[in-house]
Amino acid sequence: MIDQLKEFLSYDFVRSALIAGSLAAVLGAIVGYFVVIRKVGFAAHALAHIGFTGATGAALFGISPLQGMLIVSVLAGATMGVMGSRLHRSEIAIGMVLSVCLGVGTLFLTLYNGFAGQASAILFGNIFGVSPQQIHQIALLSAGSLGVLFIFSRKLIFASIQPDLAEARGVSLSQLSFIFMIILAVSVTLASQVVGILLVFTLVIGPAGIAARLFRGFWSGTTASVVIALAAVWSGILLACMTNWPPSFWITVILFALYLLVDLLCRFVLRTER
Amino acid sequence: MIAALSISDASVRLGGNEILHTINAEVAPGEFIGIFGPNGAGKSTLIRCILGLAPLSSGRISVFGVGAGRANRMIGYMPQSRVSLEGTALSARSMVAGVAAGDGWGLPWHSRKLKEEVDSVIELAGVAPFADRPFAVLSGGEKQRVGLAQALLGKPRLLLLDEPLASLDPRNQMLLIDRITQIKKTTDTTILFTAHDVNPLLGVMDRVLYIAGGAAAIGSLDEVITSAALSQLYKTDIRVIRVEGNIFIIAAEGGVIETARHD
Numbered sequence: 001m002i003d004q005l006k007e008f009l010s011y012d013f014v015r016s017a018l019i020a021g022s023l024a025a026v027l028g029a030i031v032g033y034f035v036v037i038r039k040v041g042f043a044a045h046a047l048a049h050i051g052f053t054g055a056t057g058a059a060l061f062g063i064s065p066l067q068g069m070l071i072v073s074v075l076a077g078a079t080m081g082v083m084g085s086r087l088h089r090s091e092i093a094i095g096m097v098l099s100v101c102l103g104v105g106t107l108f109l110t111l112y113n114g115f116a117g118q119a120s121a122i123l124f125g126n127i128f129g130v131s132p133q134q135i136h137q138i139a140l141l142s143a144g145s146l147g148v149l150f151i152f153s154r155k156l157i158f159a160s161i162q163p164d165l166a167e168a169r170g171v172s173l174s175q176l177s178f179i180f181m182i183i184l185a186v187s188v189t190l191a192s193q194v195v196g197i198l199l200v201f202t203l204v205i206g207p208a209g210i211a212a213r214l215f216r217g218f219w220s221g222t223t224a225s226v227v228i229a230l231a232a233v234w235s236g237i238l239l240a241c242m243t244n245w246p247p248s249f250w251i252t253v254i255l256f257a258l259y260l261l262v263d264l265l266c267r268f269v270l271r272t273e274r
Numbered sequence: 275m276i277a278a279l280s281i282s283d284a285s286v287r288l289g290g291n292e293i294l295h296t297i298n299a300e301v302a303p304g305e306f307i308g309i310f311g312p313n314g315a316g317k318s319t320l321i322r323c324i325l326g327l328a329p330l331s332s333g334r335i336s337v338f339g340v341g342a343g344r345a346n347r348m349i350g351y352m353p354q355s356r357v358s359l360e361g362t363a364l365s366a367r368s369m370v371a372g373v374a375a376g377d378g379w380g381l382p383w384h385s386r387k388l389k390e391e392v393d394s395v396i397e398l399a400g401v402a403p404f405a406d407r408p409f410a411v412l413s414g415g416e417k418q419r420v421g422l423a424q425a426l427l428g429k430p431r432l433l434l435l436d437e438p439l440a441s442l443d444p445r446n447q448m449l450l451i452d453r454i455t456q457i458k459k460t461t462d463t464t465i466l467f468t469a470h471d472v473n474p475l476l477g478v479m480d481r482v483l484y485i486a487g488g489a490a491a492i493g494s495l496d497e498v499i500t501s502a503a504l505s506q507l508y509k510t511d512i513r514v515i516r517v518e519g520n521i522f523i524i525a526a527e528g529g530v531i532e533t534a535r536h537d
Contacts, residue, residue, distance in 0.1 A: 036361070036362060037359065151380060153380070154376050154379065154381070154382045155379075157372040158373055158377065159376075161357055162372075162373050163355075164351070164354075165352075165373060166377070168327060168349070169344075209361070212362040212363065212364070213363055214363055216363050216365035216368060216406065217368050218368060218371075219382075266363075
């Protein structure tokens, strides 16, 4: 078992996958915590899917899929942030942005005929295919996003748990929502490099959703979220090496099992939910 | 002495409609003012104007001599809306701590001084018994007390409470009012309290500010809550009926404008 692990770790592509996976997991776990308390799960979901347009468009315009996804997701995130600073207005706005982007993505896919084969890698992730150059990009983007998030974290927490009071204290809700949506766009794009566009939810919502249900403070919640995300990504990648089944499958299954466990725990043992 | 709140000839327009028309009111430091009026009369709008969140179309509002503007640290505010944190275990204490220094930069790392302040408002608002339980599972009355604790952060001199009794049963209404009167006694804070019904606040408030039909009347209960004064505000025939210490406000053509408690 240990020897087997050592063997896997001697492969460059496994090490690269672990590094890229860890970066995306940490960012997704922390940003996800804010997604959970701000209740913008739908936006996170939509931004990931919107990335599909970027990826298909990238092939057409000759840039890398990561760059294409980033450009389109960040633009869409910024638009969402401007359109709906109050959460209740967002759903329709997000739905509209999502649908037009997927429409354009379909057009790109049709225009670029040779692309269909790669579509599955974008949709379901290809963590074993990340290049050192991509890791470099992912590291820079994660660090940048986390840095901005840290600078605004007090205001974000305040605006998330008591928006009216925050506004009265001079915190700009629309500015915060704009900044957060851009960070979210970057995070889902990076997470989709690991688990694919369709499964981004698992990294951005999964660990944070589980941690938020168990822990009563912001620090304990975000720390637990990071630990859960890292554990899921590492064990998912290693299980994928052992079984030859896709890492996306393992990561989603691990997180889902954990979610079920925590759900039962909260309902019947801790009784922290009504 | 500088008035805690001074509203002079204030008018407010929202979307082309004049919500408030040249209203005037002076509130002395330490007063407890009940603000009443029908739905949509502009109670919350007035609160937003005092906070500097909604602009006046004319006139002036000043708080302790300073013109109304955003981020006024002299004002504590308990908004009407509550965030639902369903599906999270964030405790009541975290909800208060997240607001403390929430307008600053950087990570939410709290100094000892800030932690002490959080503890003191938790004590003051009566949140202590359930401070470490998840906010999402608290009762309506308990959640309102968390909101009260958040409003008390920063030792405000003027406390704006927007419909704190909404959706509370009579017992919890009484408990919350008791808590607020205690806070007023110990901290000497000026309190503006909007409500639907006059009755729960009888005997607690010093004066009444009644808003209807874009106009406002301020004065003692016996001056403002009378058939004559309210008829003038509503510009229709209003009857004020007192039964066993409760007050009913009724339009002469029928229909209770304010319902009494049902306890």
